Amino acid sequence: MTAVAVRDDARPTRRSPIVTALRRRETPVAAALVVLVLVTYAANPLFLSAQGVKDLLLNATIMVILAVGQAMVIFTRNVDLSVGSILGLVAFLTGTLFAQVDGIPIPVVFLAGLALGALLGAINGLLVTVAGVPALVITLGTLYVYRGINNAWAGGTQYFAGDRPDAFGALAVDTLLGFPLITLLALVVVIAVGIYLSGTRSGRDLYAIGSDPDAARVFGIPVSRRVMTAFIVNGLLAGLAGVLYAARFNSVGATTGTGMELDVVAAAVVGGVAIFGGSGSVAGAAIGAVLLTTITSALTALRVDKFWQQAVVGILILAAILVDRIAAVRTARKLRLSEARDV
């Protein structure tokens, strides 16, 4: 029987890289981000001062990490609404560890936070895969349950920046080549997850699962294991975001991270991640997160009436999905016409 031998020689790539880049789903979002930053800069040069850039990057960092994890789950045609609650729990754990355990090394706290995040993600994943029930419902449930646990655990206790070692807080202050350390960390995360998803077999499986879960099962893709992986990685990243939250912000307590879930999903969607799975990229999700966090700063810097800000964010989300849709429709039409010519 003839297996198809795979050789590395032969025909050149057909499409030029520039055309391919322009066609990518994340291109319009990236363009919107650039335009937004430039317009704001023109109106208020302070926007791109050293401090301004640092603030922009820092604001985006946590959302980027969350959006990347969320995108991974969404690719598999699932969703995780409990990320805000996971972030809250991990942030509070971080605060507790520093406050209760004298001289605890910072890496240990990071590991503990990642572990808790992964555990909570794994619970979501288990409920979704073993019980075979829709993720939206399950994670809406764990959104409440995790938040409740956080409330029960924290009560009125809050830990403040002063309770944590300076070196920890410095992570969110110090920069390397103008980039805050935690932003660089987020960048590493985006790249690593991006390579995993686009360049490895198991990563591609996630897209296949999201594209058609039944076909994936029939095809023999280990669906449960892959979906589980996506949820665990997402939990892990939410945990990372939780630890970084504690480094960046002042207080962590019962309500930390409340209401973040929809923003995270919005960021992924704005970045061209199809909500029903199967397509999109983590780079897109990351850009979406940067765009959404930047728009708030930009509107403030432009002194847009604060009452208008939320409305503008809403319009932006709608515009992003509309643009995405128009691009998709045009590609489909082009495909139809070009094939007609081939016939």
Place this chain on the structure above:
Amino acid sequence: MSTASAPTLQPLLSLRGAAKTFGPVVALADGTVELLPGEIHALVGENGAGKSTLVKILAGLHHPDAGEFLVDGTPVSFRTVADSKAAGISVIYQEPTLFPDLTVAENIFIGRQPRGRLGLINRSAMRRAAERLFDRLGVSIDPDRPAEGLSIADQQLIEIAKAISIDARVLIMDEPTAALSGTEVDRLFGVARALRDNGAGILFISHRFDEIFALTDRITVMRDGRYIRTHDTADATVPQIVREMVGRDIDQLYPKEEAQIGEVVLDVSGLSRTGVFHGIDLQVRAGEIVGLAGLVGAGRTEVARAVFGIDPYDAGSVSVNGARLRGGDPQAAIDAGIGFVPEDRRRQGLVMDLSVGRNLTLTLRHALSRGGLIDRRAERRAVEEWSTRLQVKTGSPEFAVSTLSGGNQQKVVLAKWLATAPRLLIVDEPTRGIDVGTKAEVHRLISDLAGRGIGILMISSELPEVLGMADRVVVMREGRITAQIARADATPERVMHAATADTLEMAE
């Protein structure tokens, strides 16, 4: 006695007395089959005989409730599809299972993409490998396009490419040809024979006897979930196999009745959709069966969809009984008296998760309502009447239609349109994946409808069906009508010529 010609060979796989039940339904009571290396083995049986269930057991997708399963003489128990793959079994399922968002190339190689540096996927190598596969199958599909929006035929071809790209010792094909046209089927057979000559075993399921007798070495017959008998193809005859499948003799396959041909019901003129079809002029009269023939991809389905209002068109007009029909509005088409049995039963013909009853009455939503509210009693009566008239086999009309076998599902589709008392029925591949017994029934039904003055536009890729049933054959090629041939003049040669020739001159 008819049996294996090479009894000394160790069978690649043998399944004995396998049983599989779904709740109260016994899908398979005694699944028995044996596949030798270097043979092409046909599995035949009526709709619902349990063929696909047996295939799914072999694939590791279902776990049998009982029975013995040997691979190379050793008992095995597959827990997942991965197990069967590891054992060298490759399966083409009855229904294509592609990932719409992935590219065609990735669909073929998912899970075993060629890897390059750092162990990462090498996309250009993957594309080239896909191109080579397509060359071998003689088809041209862009490996970089997403699988979304491919025609059923293309999907099936990709499934085939996928299956043969694996170095499988056992290839199982569940009705791979149902969606394919003659040339593609020929190429597929060429590939299958080459595989067999290399020592692979192929299990081939089809309802088309010409294919079975042309291709296979042995035939196993199933009925009602049980093994009946295995023949050497050379010694078998069609009537004998059919009798074993059905348990009785069946009547004529194409029971064409002469019908009174009346006024023009459907008048399509100059219909065009850029890039899909051009200048379609077509008429169907009351009581007339018009066969729409052509190769797969000729654009027949597209024309039907446009006529029914599923897709828009750019130019031309559609009239029913002289009244111009608004485009892009299926409800208007239904109101005008058109019924449409689409080609993709699972996705277009039926709402698979809805009950048999609800599917049957979907077309009657308005007819069954009184004062804006559904008349439940009338609804129940309609369900009972139509499932009895078409002899739909189901435990209860409240069961999901997905639990029915393919043939019974097709009957539900037909029933829901017949219940609307249409004046024109468009049937797209009405007997695809339907066993001989049911096929004859469907043909009788269609013929009967024409006899009662309903105009029929029948799209079919099976030439005998077209020639046997149609009063007039319209042939399409590359989006244009290339011939209209009266029943008396219709020969396979003329139709095939019109479907493939380079000139349009032969149009009458």
Place this chain on the structure above:
Amino acid sequence: MSESAPTTAVIAAGVLETEPHGRTGLTRLLLGRPAIMIYALLVTVVVAMVSIPRFASPVTTGFLLLDVIPVLLIAMPMTLVILTGEIDLSVASTAGLTSAVIGVLWQAGLDISLVLLIGLVVGTVAGAVNGALVAFAGLPSLAVTIGTLALFRGLALVVIGDNAVADFPSELTAFFTSKLGATGIPTVMIGVVLVVAFFAVLLHLTPFGRALPAIGFSKEAARFVGIKVAQAKFWLFVGTGSVSALAGIYWTLRYSSARSDNASGLELAVIAAVLLGGVSIFGGRGTIPGVVAGVLLIGVVNYALRLGRVSEVVLIIVTGSLLIASVIAPSIGQYLSTLRHDRRVRRQLPRAAGTGHVRAS
């Protein structure tokens, strides 16, 4: 070679006689999901009456119903929307926008009935915006309504800013908390019951309603029987918009306070209740009686725990767990019945299978 050996009685006629057949008719009615939700509701009420002092009183009915009305109202059109496989997350923002608009208009001195009418129109238009984007532009509703969730709440802020308008006519606000005699049932429940009845009839008894599960299961197949999928979805979103406006009006007058942040966060409560009521998030499955029971179940649990002074913390954990349990329970049931089935089959089948005629030869 002979024909197949005679079949054993067990699997004659392709059907296992000993195996329970699928539920049909009355059994389905009594053991289906909506029925189970109603039993769960009744049991909860009885347990609360026994274990929580003062729960068994008409006062409970009044306060409880007043609390659940906004969720109950919005859950009705939401059920239909989710049934078609879509979702509307912007409902609470629509209610907030309505509230803001009526606050500002009332303060501007317009007649109250005109104010309320305009409020209703605003909600309807908001729903139509969602509907147009989802149905006609073909955008995914989850994404669209996350956008309009921000947009409508933002517009509420634009309209009313940080003001709160409180001086609504006192007869009107009193009406909204008034009770029907000694029953404890709020007077406004009459209107709510009408809305519930409207949606129940629409879904379960009209041709339009029949089309909705078909759309939810398969848009494409629905189109092939002439169902106007886009139109149906559009009108459903208009429905959620206008009912959300009703909820916004109720909210404003019950609390006699029009503010931009009214009803915020209500969307998740509504969706939780609808899903608890047995509506499949993937579309196709769900009933109005089930959803009503789901809404009331959450309402009763909340109220009973509050009355028992159980901490709010426990309350959200209970809500979350209920939601998880409600979707997992059927899976567990399914698993158990599969186990039972396998045992039965294994006991019976070996006799049937593997008996002779292995190969023709």
Place this chain on the structure above:
Amino acid sequence: AAGASGGGDGGSGADGEQTITFIPKQLNNPYTDVVLGGGEEGATAAGFADSQVVGPLDASASSQVSFINAETQAGTNVIVIAANDPDAVCPALEEARSGGAKIVAFDSDTNPDCRDLFISQVVAKDVALIQVELIAEQIGGSGEIAILSATANATNQNEWIKYIEEELESNPDYADITLVAKVYGDDDDTKSFQEAQGLLQAHPNLKGIISPTTVGIAATARYLSTSEYKGKVALTGLGLPNEMRPFVKDGTVSEFALWDPAQLGYVAAFAGKALADGDITGAEGDTFEAGDLGEREVGADGTVIVGPPTVFNTDNIDDYDF
């Protein structure tokens, strides 16, 4: 409000059986916890048989109404509430009153018509003035300032802001100070943090920020201390000493103010007891004994003032633990 009669039967218990329930704006908030700590202590000292704390996890008026309803039905004698919306809780409180309960508002007032007493931290105007004074001193009497508040609807915040604006307008000492922006952090750490950041970017010449809310001032301090604005932009307002200690020590904040929150709850409990016992009716001029804090007098509009605000700085901050 006739329907509430069913809940009234517990309303007139004998002395030892009286019950009190505190409904704060939001549970699990550190400031609130201090207030409630004082309240529970006061309730015991005043002789209530039972004291409870119930309340929402989100600071919304509608959830407070549900709690008021449940308390009405439970027949609680005294409800002490910090209203999230002065009007929205009114109908429910009226219903509770007609069932026999006494209503004491504290921290954030309700509409005066639907409570018996309001226990105010301090004279609203005093709070406003002290903040203006502090900021004026810290920025050297001239320049742009901004306010970072809690939610846009918070009753107490808005009252203080109103007085701050009036004072800036009318007092010639502050003629060179311009208030350029008011922003709202919704008493959410993250939001307040980002609002602070936005303020500095939008107003490059900003010299100082007033944040009259504990969450807001802490978040703003955190931002300033991690940015280049540390020490350049002044910050004051109302904060908790425990939360602000590091920022005072590292020089981000020089002085801020607050009253003792525990006293607020403590006085509210005694006021409730006096009302329930019928010793006072909440009329102007009524007096009652507030345990260790001595006698208090009801002022205009049924308002009781607890005490003057304290100003915290490096010198005294270590003396406080709340």
